[in-house]
Amino acid sequence: MGALYGAARAARSRLRPFLSESRAIVPILHKIGGERSFCSHSRQNSREGAVDLGQFPPERIRNFSIIAHVDHGKSTLADRLLELTGTIKKGHGQPQYLDKLQVERERGITVKAQTATMFYRYGIKEDDAMENLSNYLLNLIDTPGHVDFSYEVSRSLAACQGVLLVVDAAQGVQAQTVANFYLAFESNLTIIPVINKIDQPTADPVRVKAQIKSLFDLDPADALLTSAKTGQGLEHVLPAVIDRIPSPPGKCDSPLRMLLLDSYYDEYKGVICHVAVVDGALRKGDKIASSATDHVYEVLDVGIMHPELTPTGVLFTGQVGYVISGMRSTKEARVGDTLYQAKSTVVPLPGFKPAKHMVFSGLYPADGSDFDALNHAIDRLTCNDAGVSVSKETSTALGMGFRYGLSVPQEYGAKVISTVPTVPYMFEYADGSKVQVQNPAALTSNPGKRVTACYEPSVIATIIFPSEYVGPVITLCSERRGEPLEYSFIDCQRVLMKYRLPLREIVVDFYNELKSITSGYASFDYEDAEYQQSDLVKLDILLNGQPVDAMATIVHNLKAQRVGRELVEKLKKFIDRQMFEITIQAAIGSKVIARETISPLRKNVLAKCYGGDVTRKRKLLEKQKEGKKRMKRVGSVDIPQEAFSELLKVSKD
C-alpha cells in the first residue's frame, strides 16, 4: 500500500502554494482589479445577447469538475452551485440539472459529462468604504461517477485545472474516490477535498479527514465541510475554487486551438460540439478545420452553456462553450480532436485515448418485426455518443441484431434479448497470426488452423470494505480467478484490497455478489490492465445436435464442465416439451461435456377437446399461436425468450 500510494505524497505539495482562503483573496484582487491587463478582447465582437465574454481574460476564469464515488452528492452539489450563482432558479423542481440524458434519469446515475458556465462576483471589503468585487467566469464540468464510466471522467478532466473531490461524510472514501483521485492526480490537477453530507446523523468528518490524509496525503485542513442538502458550508466552495485552482494556461495572442470535448445531436440545431478554447479566440463566421478529418466548417453559432445554449458570438482563450458548425453527424465530431482556424498551422492538442469497449453483448429484438424500431433507437443513441460501438450481426437463432459495446439503450420501448456479455479474447494460431474474438459464435473450429495460445483481458480491481468481510471477499476473488496484489487498512475499520481479475469474471454479477457478501458495504472500481495468457475453450450449446450460435460462450477450461452442466440444466427447465424428443448438450469441440433430454409430448393441445367444442379449440389454438410468437426457433426446437435471459444468470463462468 505504502509503495502504491507513495506517489500521492506529492499531491500535498501541489496544494501548498495556496494560502489560507482569507490571505489569498487580497493579492488576487490587486492583480485583477480595475481594467484588464492580460488579454485585449474586443468588446464589439464579444457581445451577442446579454453576455459579454470580453471581460473574462484567463485570469478571471476557472474550469473545474466535481468528482466523487457514486451517490456521494456530486450532482446535488453542482445544482446548489448553479443556484448560488443564479444560473438556475432555486428549487427549479427538475431532476438534477446536469443529468440530462434520459438514461441517466432512469438509472439515477450520471453517465455523460455536462458543462455549465456560471458567473460569480467575488472579493473582499478592502476597507469599510470600498467593496471590491470582481466578476469570475466559472465552468463546471460534471462527471459521471459510475464504475463503468472512467473514460468519461478523464475526458472531462482534460478541460479542467482543478477538481472538487467530494466524499460522503458518513461513507468515507470509497473505491471510486480512489480511482477518481488518481485520474485527477495524474492529470496534475489541483484537488480540493469536499466532505459532503455533514448533516447526516452518522457523518464522521474527522474519520474522513484522516482517510484523505492517509490515502491521498491531502492536508485535512484544506477539506471543505458541506451539506449540499441543507446548504451548510456551501459559501466556501466557490471562493476555494477561485483561490486554489489556477486559471487556464492558454495564449490569447496565438492562433486558435480548441479541444473538442463532446458532441450531441439536436433535432433542430444539428450537431452541437462542446469545446474548450485553449489558445486564441473563436468567432461566429470563422472557418474552422478539424485536425482529425481536415474538414473545414463555418462557425454558424457559438456561445456558452448557461446552462442552456446562450449565444455569445465569440469564445476567448480559456473559455468553455459550444459551437454549431454545420457538421452533419456526431461521427464527424471526433471527441478529443483539435479544431483550429482553417489555413493556419497549429500543433494538435494531445486529445484523449479513444474509448475502449471491453464488454460486448449481442442485442436482438425479442420480436423480429421490431428490428427497425431497435435500429432506430440505436441510431439515436450513437448520434448522441460517437464513442458507442455498434455493429450489425445476424444470429441463426435470433435473427438480425447488433453487437453492442455499451449498456442497452433505455429509450427503446420493445423487449430486447441480450446475449451473455463477452469480452474481446485473443487467439494465437500455429502460423503466428492473432485474431481478436468479440462474439464467441465467430470462433469456428478450423482444422487447418491450430490455436496455440489464448489470451484474455484483465483488470486491476480496487475493493474497499469493512475488515470483518475479508474472508468472503478473498473467497469470491479467488473463485473468480483473481490474483491478490495488495492488502491494507485505510483506517481502523476499513480494508483496501487490490486484485488482478480476468475482465470476463467481473462483467456478469461480480459487483452484485460482492455487495451481497459484504452486506452492501463494499465499493468497487477497476482499471483495464493487459491481456493475460489463459486456458480458454469455446463452449457450444446444441439442441438436437444443432449449435445455437447465440448461446455459445468462451470459458476457462477449469470451469467449462460446471458451466456446461448448469447451462443445460437451466435450458431444460425453460424449453417446453414438444412433439418430439429434444436433446440439450454442452460441448467443447466434438466432446460433449453435459447432456439433458426432454421427453416428447404424447398428446397435442387439442387432444383434450374431443367432441365439437369449436370455441374452446379456437381459444387453445390462439393461445398456442401467441406462445409461439415469443419463441425463437432453432431447427425444429422452439426456445422461449426467457431461456436467453436465464442463461445470463448462469454464464458467469
Ligand SMILES: Nc1nc2c(ncn2[C@@H]2O[C@H](COP(=O)(O)OP(=O)(O)OP(=O)(O)O)[C@@H](O)[C@H]2O)c(=O)[nH]1
Ligand atoms: N443528507 C444529505 N443527502 C445528500 C446530500 N447531498 C446529496 N444528497 C443525497 O444523496 C443522493 C445522491 O446524490 P447525487 O447528487 O445524485 O449523487 P451523485 O454523486 O451525483 O451520484 P451520480 O450522479 O450517480 O454519480 C441523493 O438522494 C441526494 O439527495 C447532503 O449533503 N446531505
